[in-house]
Amino acid sequence: MVVSSQNQEHVELKWWEKALFVQYLVLKTTASFKKTEIIELSPKVELQFDINGYLTIEFTKAAFHFSFLVDILNIPANATWVKDGVTGAGGNGKGNAINQLSNPYGLFVDDDQAVIIVDWGNHRVIQWKKNDTNGHVIAGGKGVGNGLHQLHSPTDVLIDKETDSLIICDSNNKRVVRWSRRNGTTQGEIVINNISCWGLAMNNHTYLYVADNNKHEVRKYQLGDTNGTLVTGGNDRGNGTNQLYKPTYIYVDQQQNVYVSDRDNHRVMKWVKGAKEGIVVAGGQGSGNALTQLSLPLGLFADIVGTIYVADSSNHRVMCWTQGAKQGSVIVGGNSSGAAANQFNGSGAVNFDQHGNLYVVDFSNFRVQRFPLE
Structure with missing residues (x-):
């Protein structure tokens, strides 16, 4: 940079x-x-x-x-993306071959545009380098189980560049694990145990944020900390502004504000650092397909000016909500459920590369779609 x-x-x-x-x-x-x-x-x-x-x-x-x-991704206000996605990973039906995925969920895009995918149904994390036709398993893939060499229905992943390692939500094993990216790595280590994790985020202050899907909360952890500090939710499930209901993916900005896909409340919440209550910044009008609504939101990203990009999974679309907006706009998808290049069958995690190209997990089409910035 x-x-x-x-x-x-x-x-x-x-x-x-x-x-x-x-x-x-x-x-x-x-x-x-x-x-x-x-x-x-x-x-x-x-x-x-x-x-x-x-x-x-x-x-x-x-x-x-x-x-x-600094070169933090700031997507232009009037940005648009090509409406027909290009398959960057999977797309060869459901399966466990190295050119296939099985209900992928989480997604991370590396600096070189390599796509790292949480292959939920295959209990593995797999990497697709740009323009490759096959992936490469980089964690798990040894069958379902709780051994350190195994994963069980993982849901999210990120790269910790300080340690050159993957941090993975090993959801059904109720743990967060770290896998080195060095060649020859065959097992991970447990970072946090006894947590129903779904989503992960890490900020420049080296805190790890974890969404707990069963406790309806998000906690942040420092290296070596196993208890964490509550930052959002934690007041049982509900739709109050101090509550969450099945949080999934999260995003943390440079000011340590936390954005949460509050899935079963069909909204995205923002918790300003230190706040006791959150602010509804997208959805919150019940489940539906109007531009004011979301239905089971999953993947989440916020740019430097607070514009939110969210995978509206049951509406098979990705939406953009500018700061303070009462309704969003559809940027890709939204053409009902299907397998065409302009359709999703359940939109999952979202991410951007350094050029502003959009990546979306299309989990029931068993693929990751790339939408170039126009």
């Missing part, structure tokens, strides 16, 4: 996305770009984002003070 600073230097931060601290700045002269100086910061400098996504770094070496806008 390359950004410009206020003093007209050319600055590159390495691995900022999942890091709490930065250790190196690469400085190049603006005029010719011929002179390069790598400055090592000791101690490492903490990353601090403001509400607009600006990152300020202050350090004494060479008396520099940088304030610049």
Whole structure:
């Protein structure tokens, strides 16, 4: 990621996305770009984002003070996507071959546009590199079970770049597990036990957020913490603004605000950091297919200005809700249930690559669809 600073230097931060601290700045002269100086910061400098996504770094070496806008995905307000998706993984019927999926749910898109998919029905996590016709199993796939080499109906995954590992919701084993991405890894380790996890998120402050589908809450955990801190819900199931009912996928922004797909309340909730109650930011008008409604929402993403992208699973569509909007708009799908390129049969997790292309899990068509940004 390359950004410009206020003093007209050319600055590159390495691995900022999942890091709490930065250790190196690469400085190049603006005029010719011929002179390069790598400055090592000791101690490492903490990353601090403001509400607009600006990152300020202050350090004494060479008396520099940088304030610049980082390359957090900010989708243009009038963005549209190609309506016919391209199958990026699966699409060869239900099965356990390496070119097949079985009711996939979770999804993560890596920096190189590799798609990492939680293959729920095959009890595995599988990776499809861009333009590949076959996937590669990177966790599980050893049959259903609770061994450390096994998964049981996993639902979500993310990459922790600090440790170069996968963090997986191993849902029916009631645990969160970590699998190294190093070649030769054959088993994971338990990070959190005795939790009915469904969705995961991690922010730049290295907290891991987990949605507990049975306790109707979201907790955040620091490394080594097994109890966590309650951040949303936790007041039994219900439709109050301090309650959730079967939370699924979650998203955490740079200010540690938490967005939750509150599935059985057919809404998306936002909890501002430290708040005791949430705010309905999408849906909440009962189950239905009007533009004011959602029906069993799943996948969730929020951009830097608070625009929400949500998989409206039972309406077979993905919707966009701008901040403060009373109704959303359909960006892909919404053409009833089906297997055509412009249809879903249950829309699941959603994610974007660094170019703004949209990826959607089409779970009952056993595929992942990619929708290029127009």
